[in-house]
Amino acid sequence: MRNILTLAANVIKDAGRRKFFYIVFLFGLAVVALSPLLPSFDIGVKAQFLKDVSLSLTSIFGVILAVILSVWQIPVERDRRTVQNILSKPVSRLQYYIGKYLGILAVLAMILFVMGLEVMLLVGIRAHDFSGNIFQGVFAVFLETAVIAAFCLMLSTFLTVPINVFATILFYMLSHVKTGFLHQNLVEGVHGVARIVTWPLYYLIPNLENFNLSLQVGYGNGVTWSIMARITGYAALFAGLFCLIGYLVFRRADL
Amino acid sequence: MADPALTLNQIKKSYRTGFKRTRSLAVDELSINVPAGQIFGLLGPNGAGKTTTIKILLGVVFPDSGGGTILGRPLGDRASHRKLGFLPEQPYFYTFLTAEKGLKLYGKFFGLDGRELADRSAELLDMVGLARGSHLTLDKYSKGMLQRFGIAQALVNDPELVILDEPSSGLDPVGQKEVRDLLVHLKDQGKTIMLSSHQLSEVENICDSVSIINRGRCVREGRLSELLDVKGLRRITVSGTDPESADQLSEIAENRKQEDGRTVFEVREEMTFRALEVVRFSGLGLVSVEPQRRRLEDLFMEAVKETSN
Numbered sequence: 001m002r003n004i005l006t007l008a009a010n011v012i013k014d015a016g017r018r019k020f021f022y023i024v025f026l027f028g029l030a031v032v033a034l035s036p037l038l039p040s041f042d043i044g045v046k047a048q049f050l051k052d053v054s055l056s057l058t059s060i061f062g063v064i065l066a067v068i069l070s071v072w073q074i075p076v077e078r079d080r081r082t083v084q085n086i087l088s089k090p091v092s093r094l095q096y097y098i099g100k101y102l103g104i105l106a107v108l109a110m111i112l113f114v115m116g117l118e119v120m121l122l123v124g125i126r127a128h129d130f131s132g133n134i135f136q137g138v139f140a141v142f143l144e145t146a147v148i149a150a151f152c153l154m155l156s157t158f159l160t161v162p163i164n165v166f167a168t169i170l171f172y173m174l175s176h177v178k179t180g181f182l183h184q185n186l187v188e189g190v191h192g193v194a195r196i197v198t199w200p201l202y203y204l205i206p207n208l209e210n211f212n213l214s215l216q217v218g219y220g221n222g223v224t225w226s227i228m229a230r231i232t233g234y235a236a237l238f239a240g241l242f243c244l245i246g247y248l249v250f251r252r253a254d255l
Numbered sequence: 256m257a258d259p260a261l262t263l264n265q266i267k268k269s270y271r272t273g274f275k276r277t278r279s280l281a282v283d284e285l286s287i288n289v290p291a292g293q294i295f296g297l298l299g300p301n302g303a304g305k306t307t308t309i310k311i312l313l314g315v316v317f318p319d320s321g322g323g324t325i326l327g328r329p330l331g332d333r334a335s336h337r338k339l340g341f342l343p344e345q346p347y348f349y350t351f352l353t354a355e356k357g358l359k360l361y362g363k364f365f366g367l368d369g370r371e372l373a374d375r376s377a378e379l380l381d382m383v384g385l386a387r388g389s390h391l392t393l394d395k396y397s398k399g400m401l402q403r404f405g406i407a408q409a410l411v412n413d414p415e416l417v418i419l420d421e422p423s424s425g426l427d428p429v430g431q432k433e434v435r436d437l438l439v440h441l442k443d444q445g446k447t448i449m450l451s452s453h454q455l456s457e458v459e460n461i462c463d464s465v466s467i468i469n470r471g472r473c474v475r476e477g478r479l480s481e482l483l484d485v486k487g488l489r490r491i492t493v494s495g496t497d498p499e500s501a502d503q504l505s506e507i508a509e510n511r512k513q514e515d516g517r518t519v520f521e522v523r524e525e526m527t528f529r530a531l532e533v534v535r536f537s538g539l540g541l542v543s544v545e546p547q548r549r550r551l552e553d554l555f556m557e558a559v560k561e562t563s564n
Binding site for chain 1: 270310313314315316317333334336337339341343345347348349351352360361363364365366408412418
């Protein structure tokens with residue numbers, strides 16, 4: 001456990017010095033802060049609208065940061081060969097892989113917490129709504145980024161960075177249209193042998209819309225704890241699956 | 256005889272390369288035996304398979320076949336890495352860390368912490384001459400300084416076995432001498448050292464045994480003294496001038512040459528005492544009698560040429 005935490009802490013330190021990472025982070029904060037300038041802000045319910053838009057923007061920037069953080073971790077260490085020196089110590093590949101992933105999750109948690117605070121302050125100041133249910137939405141965004149990061153880290157064990165970015169974006173888009181477009185084309189519209197092939201594919205892709213709580217948080221009365229527990233389990237299942245596949249590839253890779 | 260610190264048995268490793276993914280053999284049935292408590296040199300030209308061999312030892316690359324042991328444990332067993340130190344060929348470190356923080360990071364992997372780790376880091380940085388620059392991040396370091404840091408991090412766990420890939424790379428002559436002295440000091444402490452180097456004079460000076468590999472195969476191996484010893488020949492070095500005696504010695508000797516103002520006679524082993532009798536009653540001064548040795552460079556070139564053709 002100690003090795004895992006040491007490696008995770010190192011990921012946090014590494015992220016803390018990357019300028020590009022800060023630029024995207026600050027840009028995300030700025031965009032969220034500027035969301036009240038949208039033309040539709042003055043029409044109707046300010047607080048709900050702000051929560052909805054801010055959470056959606058937080059989600060987009062969270063996903064971008066998750067990809068930036070995950071896509072480089074292993075390929076850069078392979079290219080610079082820092083991984084060789086780490087693995088010459090009593091560090092197993094499993095510890096290395098989990099350490100990297102937990103480090104990414106820690107950075108994402110910190111960033112999303114700051115963005116959540118910003119959204120809460122924004123909604124409080126502009127719409128006089130200081131309810132903390134915005135953090136339920138932010139937590140759901142964190143779960144979504146955790147799944148994206150696990151997927152991206154898994155691909156990084158065998159794909160080049162540009163192809164990985166493309167594949168992860170594709171995965172993100174498909175995962176958001178799973179119940180609609182994907183269901184119609186992979187399950188309903190396919191029969192016979194083709195269906196045997198497309199069915200597992202359909203179930204291997206998570207439904208990332210499950211983590212989109214912006215409407216419930218914005219216009220509803222918040223989200224029940226049972227829903228929160230369910231989406232947490234759902235995220236853990238897919239993140240765990242992707243981490244397992246990624247580790248199995250990494251375990252036998254020549255570095 | 257003590258158990259070997261490290262063994263490789265019939266290791267084979269190939270890589271797939273190019274568009275057609277054809278297999279290219281990097282290590283071909285390589286066997287190595289590194290006796291405990293010795294300095295062992297792994298030699299070979301570029302592309303001979305030295306780095307792949309080291310990667311296999313570290314568990315970074317998996318062999319296609321064959322096996323081996325590190326400190327009595329099978330290859331890939333992480334427990335043996337607790338007593339292992341490694342210096343990579345290039346400075347492969349997290350350059351955003353300072354030397355002090357870098358050492359602490361690596362030390363934590365060995366269970367070191369707190370005061371113990373801080374003291375160990377300070378001691379090592381002082382030993383490699385980086386105490387003054389310990390607050391600088393590694394990206395500000397010169398190649399020589401990174402190499403010194405590399406040596407420090409390889410020793411953070413006070414290892415039993417140290418594997419060094421080109422330890423003198425990037426170091427100035429003073430640094431090279433310091434590294435040589437350090438390696439001898441480590442050997443005196445009972446540690447086993449395996450080093451890969453292109454600096455043959457360095458290897459000749461400090462190594463007890465070597466393995467020369469070429470095209471992935473071991474082409475010479477053994478104790479350096481035995482490998483460099485020219486069987487049956489002794490080297491008698493004399494000073495002064497006595498043409499008559501010198502001519503007498505020349506008749507006995509196989510070869511005669513001048514070196515640094517002295518005369519060297521290479522005589523067959525059984526003729527040694529006869530030659531010494533001539534020296535005894537001559538006006539020549541006896542400087543030394545020693546086994547005739549080749550230079551490691553000559554042995555290396557011979558071994559590589561033989562197997563390259």
